[in-house]
Amino acid sequence: QTQGVTDSEVIIGSNQDMSGPFAAFGAPAITAANLYFDEVNAAGGVHGRQIRLVVEDHAYQMPKAMSGLNKLVNSDKVFAMLLSLGTPMNIASFPLLENKGVPNINPLTAARQMIDPPSPIKFAGTSSYYDQMLTAVEYMKTEQGRTNVCAMYIPSDFGIEIQEGAVDAAEKLGIPFLAETKHKPDELDFVGSLTLLKSEGCDLIAVALGVRQVITAVATAKKIGWDDVKFLGASASFHTAIAKVPGGVTEGFYAAAGWSDLEARLGEPEVGAWVKKYSDATGEALPGTGALLGHSAAVLLVKALEAAGPDLTSEGFIAAMEGLSYEDKIANNTVDFSADDHQAADAIVISRVEGGSWAEVARID
Amino acid sequence: MSEPILRVDNLESYYGPVMAIRGVSVEVHEGQIVTVLGANGAGKTTLLKTISGIMDPEKGTIHLEGESIQGMEPDQIVRRGVIHVPEGREVFPLLSVEENLLMGAYTRNDKAGVRNDLEMVYGYFPILKDKARQAAGTLSGGQQQMLAIGRGLLAKPKVMLLDEPSLGLSPLLVKEIFTIIKRLNTEQGVTMMLVEQNAKVALDTAHHGYVMEIGRIVMNDKAPVLAASKDIQEFYLGVQEAGERTQKRWKKRKTWR
Amino acid sequence: MRIIFKKSYDADIGLFKHGFHAFWYMLLLVIAIALPYLVGEFLLGEFTSMLIWAVAGMGLMLLVGHTGQASLGHAAFLAVGAYTNVLFMENWGLPFLLSMPLAGLCAAFAGMLIAIPTTKLHGIYLAIATMAIGILSESIIVILEPWTGGVSGIFAPDIELFGISFNRYANITGMYWLYLAITVLILIGYRNILRSPLGRSFAAVRDSEISAQAMGVNIARTRTLAFAISCGITGVAGAMMGHFSGVFNNETFNIVISITLLLMIVVGGIGFIQGAFMGAIVIVFLPQAISFVRDIINGMTGGSSMTIPGLESGVFGAILVAVILFEPNGLWGRWLKIRTYFELFPFYRRDMFRRQKSYLKTERMR
Amino acid sequence: MDALQLLVSGLANGCVYGLIAMGFVLIYKATEAVNFAQGDMMMLGAFVALGLTNEHYAHLPFVVAVPLTILIMAAVGYLMDAVLLRRTFGQSQIAVVILTIAIGFVFRFVAGVIWGHEPQSLESPLAGRDIRFGGVVLGLDEVFVIVVTIALTVGMYFFFARTKMGVAMQASSQNQMAAYYMGIPVKRVHSLVWALSGAVAAIAGILFASKGSIDPATGFLGIKAFAAAVIGGLGSLPGALLGGIIIGLVEPFSARYLGGDLARLMPYLILVLILVFRPHGILSQVQAKKV
Amino acid sequence: MSLLELENVTLKFGGVTAVDDVSFAVEEGEVFALVGPNGAGKSTIFNLISRIYDPFAGDIRFQGQSLLDRQPYEIAGLGIARTFQNIELFEQASVLQNLLVGRHKHRKSNPVGEMFFTPFVRREEKRHRKAVEEVIDFLDLQPYREKFIAGLPYGVRKVVEMGRALAIEPKLLLLDEPASGLSVEETQDVAFWIEDIKKLMGITVLMVEHDMSLVSAVSDRVMALADGRMLAIGTPEEVQRDPKVIEAYIGSDDAEDAA
Ligand SMILES: Nc1ncnc2c1ncn2[C@@H]1O[C@H](COP(=O)(O)OP(=O)(O)OP(=O)(O)O)[C@@H](O)[C@H]1O
């Protein structure tokens, strides 16, 4: 008997940040996933099984994450993990998950380690930060004529991956990587760093900062009259809040991600329907990035459960995952797994803030 | 006899499980000086603290001018005219001497009167005037004691509770303090409750006296009567037969604990 | 009330206050040893985690509770312990039995380095200075990437002892027993310190530096020593934590952990060894209990619909508020009162435990 | 030119720190407690203002929302003390520290539930308007921050030094029992100062939100502000401003001229250094005990 | 050579000269009393001896060696113990533990041994307990042995402080107002104790006291101070008869009374 599966129920776990520094991603992701599961459950579930999502909040703290993991795997005995947030938390969970054969699906981090080194239980949602940067910097050079690359980042796994992406991209393109500044997650003053980068002559800055910090940094650059610089973020900066800052402060900010923004696609029937459902349930006008990712992951899980058939085992489920291939209308990308490709959507979408909304400017597959 | 201004009935106070005063009843009549004598740990301080609201009594009643005040917050009791000059000084160490004194007048609103009384206190204790700007915490022990007394005077109380006012004062100042106490009592009619180790002076000054032992009142009489009592003489006034002192290597214990 | 007749000085000097204590603590130890046969894998994992927190808590308790020095940066010493332990094992091939004490020593040394320049700091000033050091250490871990693996962190190898391999997932029972043994050893050492001149000089420094000095206690040396021992114990806890989580990086030991540690010992009961254990129980089991209650409520109200984000930490915070309002002396302080109540039975008074009004004086006079 | 720009915006940032630090100092000065929820109170103030002004919420005019926010936060501060902290009166300070930390958890939770975890921006008339002197750009928000902070510091300083209530607040922090002996209603005085610091937190929150966006984790800024208060000498109002400005200036200058890891660590290095050489802050409020 | 010598010691606080060019010597085996009005600088002299303050000028010698190059914590080791005017006990500890801290300078064990509580440490502990027990007997502190300081009455604390100083087994004992806050009877106890300390234990005593009856009963020599300066020095009778002392300190009508 596979753990977490009964005739009437399948239990899914999520080790989440619901109240810590990344709650802005975690909380809406869970909301969206639950919305979708409720819908599926109301329609009778998957092969007669109700999906139950158990969420543990680790607030981005390692010891709490370990306790949560212990509870989910050893007490709740979940069948699979979904949307777990945090690179170190995910990495630390792999030994236990591998030991128990629990698949880790679409963690809320785009770190390379989510599928590297490969393992049958590891599945990632979208392209990694590193790939996003590699592609986006090339785009910025060829299409925008940017030739002096710089970086502002938090020296965390997330920040360093983005910085490495930018450095490697510059090297590959034969343009200089001029300068970089490092920041603390609670830093909110970028005048010094920006004047430094300005004096170095940067014209493209790869940013790996918190959402709130990105807004402040871009606004500060405008304020000190530095208009001829472009900021480029990865998927962690591809956030509705950045586009929605009043006064057009963040106009012209670029972000690379594995999906495209909803706002421009509200006309599409699937998108419109989902957005309405989400708004009705939460009262938020427009679902944010977290919600979008949560929804996509939930859809993916349900599709895999369906494909795995009524006789649910880990092996069967993993095989079913590896056979999945479909269009995700909401995220606007193609999910495509195989035995040696555990990354769902490989596309990289580059978007820009225009008139208070994200606009897709390029898509590289 | 008229209703006493302060009447304590059957009071009990505890520190956690420790019973510090056990059914104490005390009467203080308006215009009187009442002294409470007793050895170390008899519960004198506890009694005064309970009256001034710093401690909550477990049982019993306290009436001030016929009104029950037990269990009130201390600041309300001060507003009714009871000021407590505590044992061990308790000054505000980082405030200046003058600020300390003015805090004594916290409940008063007559600026001119406060100024006047401030000068009066400076008159009693000129050293405080010299050190008016110095932080109270850096005063010498005796100076802090003067400050604590002066601060109490500035409140212009109806009833003053004095806990060992002569602690650490020079002999000259002890005399002065008691002169002041007497003067306040006769000239301004301030009622006093006085706890003192220096039983001789206390009985000289007071009209009435109580003796406490292990939380109980064991004697209670007019001050001169007490002063004449043999027990009091032996244990509180230190009167002894001549010559005994140098030989005596043992001593009588007045109580067992 | 139980009255203890002491017949020799040993009665005061002994490890336990009297036979009853010895009996109860031995019983507790027996239960602790038998625990793997009583509970399942999940609970055993949580108990192991509780032991780690208790050891870390003892480290901090020694400093805060018994020496009166607040630290809000103890996660840094957890980190020192965790990293050096793994480095000794990986780079020098030392066995755990050597690497763990060495890691403790390294943490103790780090603590000493911090204590020496800060011996003049007190109370909140020391707390904020150590907090700054805690924040700095997070960055230092990143800077020392060649050793620490930087932000990607390092993996702790399995503990090998007498041919048995201890792994959090493969052999949690073994790990639990190993950690229990370490905890008991540290506990005994701690108790020994408290009943010897060292412990008394700690208490002296806590209560009055001026008179401690007049008694011939070298304040700077005593405080440095207290820091070193405290950080050493915490470092051992760090080494334990490293093996328990298997992998860790700079973010594992952030300021929130330091705050949690302090919170833990205060809730447990500051100034009591037992307080560290009480606190660890709260820190480990309360969130889990909240989760279970939440799951049950969710189950009753029809499954997994809307979860309120952060509800757990909100409830956790609220319960902590309640605990401190209810008993500022912590859970162990409350337990002591309850015990007195029963010992005095039936001679208790109803409101014997009502707090008598208490008042504070400034700590700005040093 | 760079340096001038850095100076000006460092000053403005420093004033925000100083303003939050002032909240710490007020409470410390009057109760000797350290309010670790001060940063979260600031966050709450910012969100209340946002909830009152923003189009998506109550959409009140800014001039109405500001005094309302200050009032609401003063009430929050007052209630925090009257309902919760008062119960720990006379208990060790560390209990209060832990209590406020726990209250901070609850505040963040409440803010998250009401306003969500996504960053939002206050629709403030101060935001995004610049004043230019030559090459130096000064945001209207920054000018406001500097002016308000200095005015508040001076005002509070005189309140504590000159008024009876101010001195009574200091007295009740130095010796609670003696303060009661003098007839000072110590508990009420404490609640008052908590209300005051709630109001200051509201002002800090509004000004901060005008400078950027906010989310429930904004309160962590309180840690840096607390460092500022300690650098200045906890308990000293000018010290809070001084400490705030030191941190405010160190940040941009080290980022500009040192760069790299060192710049990131600078504020905390400075804190440790200052404490090593002046153990109780620059304007030390600690006195040697006389025995 | 005198046991303790102060030579032209001066100390200023800001503008105030608390101790002004004071010189005196305490001989081995005597009880020496310092008297003087409040704020005369008596406690400050104690603080100078225990190295809490650095003098502006002058020298302080103990057994011929200058104390000025000693750290405050080394003073006890040299054999100087003291009590404090305002009582500085370890509040959160029992009487017994307080006294045991007094044994700190006699400690021979090291922290590592203490962590393992070796038999040596245990033997040492017993030795300290024995010594402390003698002090407890001497001062009649038995009823309070296990009591926490925080709940003790003022007078008992004074005695505990004295006991803690005695546990050091000093050569010189500094007592700052040992009888303040004590009743007449308790003051008599103190007088007996001081006599015993001098005669039986052979400890030299330097004492500050306002109770002139105690001063004249126990002290061999008295020095009167005022405003930081010496007024008079001599036997208790001589000093109490000194008109300057009477005017500044005792008050006229009390002079014969106290003598
Ligand atoms: N904080 C406390 N905790 C526990 N017990 C206390 C506390 N304070 C006082 N006591 C006890 O209460 C009793 C009465 O103490 P109190 O201070 O009232 O005595 P007192 O008569 O004023 O003595 P003294 O003359 O020394 O000032 C004493 O036995 C003392 O041990």
Ligand SMILES: Nc1ncnc2c1ncn2[C@@H]1O[C@H](COP(=O)(O)OP(=O)(O)OP(=O)(O)O)[C@@H](O)[C@H]1O
């Ligand atoms: N830290 C200080 N700052 C300023 N003045 C001080 C300080 N310490 C002591 N003084 C002053 O020095 C003088 C001497 O004080 P000291 O405590 O030695 O007096 P004392 O003789 O012990 O008096 P008492 O009998 O009242 O205890 C006093 O006037 C006091 O105000």
Ligand SMILES: [Mg+2]
């Ligand atoms: Mg008393």
Ligand SMILES: [Mg+2]
């Ligand atoms: Mg003195």
